[in-house]
Ligand code: SF4
Ligand code: SF4
Ligand code: SF4
Ligand code: SF4
């Protein structure tokens with residue numbers, strides 16, 4: 111019997127939310143109020159605005175001549191608390207900046223999105239997105255981003 | 264000057280006892296007081312050109328270079344007064360007017376004294392705003408050496424090394440003043456067998472090593488004291504490794520470089536190029552599983568194969584690459600099972616006056632102490648360590664090897680052994696010194712050290728002989744005392 115009353119109470123709360131929010135939103139809709147009430151965002155057609163402090167997936171930037179800005183100095187890998195950056199450096203025979211990355215991998219499955227790598231970079235070669243939150247994958251290994259993925263527009 | 268007169272001096276208020284004639288910078292270092300330096304190196308003749316090591320001596324009007332000043336009885340020395348610090352800051356500022364500051368792409372960063380001293384003494388922004396002097400970068404000097412004239416601080420250590428140590432004199436200083444650089448004399452390339460040491464002694468990143476260049480930042484390396492196995496001198500080395508998990512997923516390289524470790528009785532400060540650059544076999548072409556006639560098998564199957572040979576005449580060919588402990592353990596095992604024992608080793612090679620000796624094995628002396636001789640037999644079964652080429656053509660060949668070789672099909676059984684960097688132990692060098700090498704890495708695949716493989720043999724043959732390295736070390740020392748006493 112007690113259980114029955116609890117269930118009724120629960121349904122009551124749900125109903126109250128529905129009615130109150132419907133009322134608030136109706137007033138907002140006809141322009142009588144500025145309070146929208148609680149409304150589900152219709153993702154992906156509709157997107158909430160991200161805050162400027164948000165940090166999402168990484169990007170590797172290029173110089174004007176098309177060369178990666180990165181000089182494979184490992185500063186980001188050194189600063190990274192999650193140890194999720196793997197760099198393989200090589201000689202760049204034709205460029206005055208002697209060193210470039212042959213491979214540059216970030217395991218976004220391990221990344222803590224702290225942004226230390228961006229701070230550490232002396233070449234402004236790595237930055238992080240603020241707007242595009244899509245990072246879901248079916249396989250963990252697909253979250254290991256290589257140069258190709260990290261430079262894609 | 265060994266055996267010289269003992270004298271007392273006072274450094275920074277501390278009384279220090281030292282030998283007459285020692286250089287002040289060395290006397291201070293031995294007493295635990297480090298005086299910054301660029302051009303002084305213990306293994307080279309002092310040159311006094313960088314002025315970083317100036318100290319104040321009571322009674323003298325001006326500071327003097329401690330790397331050029333021998334100690335005198337009763338000297339009172341100060342090494343770290345505000346005036347000296349100010350002076351060091353100026354030396355640094357002067358060097359940095361023309362330094363490229365490309366630390367992010369410089370292999371020396373992290374072990375660069377210029378960086379260290381900058382943090383210790385300078386920490387100021389640049390005041391010299393003219394364009395920096397441009398000089399040649401990436402100059403190839405021969406062997407594995409790449410020279411960067413912009414980073415060079417002209418300490419002349421490299422020039423002196425090739426003069427004082429190898430005597431080959433390939434390098435000199437060219438031009439003057441700010442245009443100076445180190446260059447090869449006409450028609451010369453650096454080709455001597457000790458070239459890699461130039462990379463070590465260069466205090467900055469002006470000489471980099473093609474073999475190590477850009478492979479790894481130095482602060483990611485673990486350093487393990489070890490002994491070089493490539494000749495009987497047994498130079499003291501450090502193995503620099505990285506076994507980071509994410510890294511090892513994409514690259515099989517674990518050892519990144521070999522560096523010398525100072526030991527004045529054996530190798531001084533140096534190692535030869537063979538010892539420095541021959542480390543690749545540790546990570547490449549290793550045998551990872553027991554094999555039978557070229558096919559991979561399990562350890563259980565290997566044990567069964569071993570039981571099949573019980574009852575045959577057996578000779579084991581121990582190798583001069585095994586440690587003292589392993590040799591004595593295997594000798595005991597052989598005695599218990601009435602096997603014959605012989606020694607196999609790498610053939611003799613080049614020698615020179617500096618370090619390299621003819622015998623290209625680390626532990627020939629250890630084998631000699633235990634009375635293991637190089638002899639051949641024609642028993643039905645031979646168990647061969649490390650050197651397949653020594654196997655007599657018998658019906659049954661059993662091998663304990665580290666690296667793959669061409670005709671592995673001809674072997675009844677091959678067991679994977681750990682290389683020296685994957686185990687600990689001692690070798691006895693040609694001088695009769697027992698030297699310890701430590702474990703830097705885990706054995707690759709299913710490889711085991713020779714002691715544990717011995718235990719595996721004992722188990723298969725149904726006897727009890729546990730492998731206890733420390734116990735064997737003590738046993739070897741007993742034999743060693745007998746040998747050195749007689
Ligand atoms: S955001 Fe932080 S955790 Fe992620 S890669 Fe950069 S430094 Fe590493
Ligand atoms: S810190 Fe910047 S330049 Fe250095 S390796 Fe990372 S991304 Fe490249
Ligand atoms: S030599 Fe030292 S200071 Fe100069 S670029 Fe290399 S690490 Fe930096
Ligand atoms: S190359 Fe290195 S060792 Fe030689 S003078 Fe220049 S800084 Fe000194």
Ligand code: FES
Pocket residue numbers: 299300301302303310311312313314315316317328329330331
């Ligand atoms: S170390 Fe003494 S002058 Fe260079």
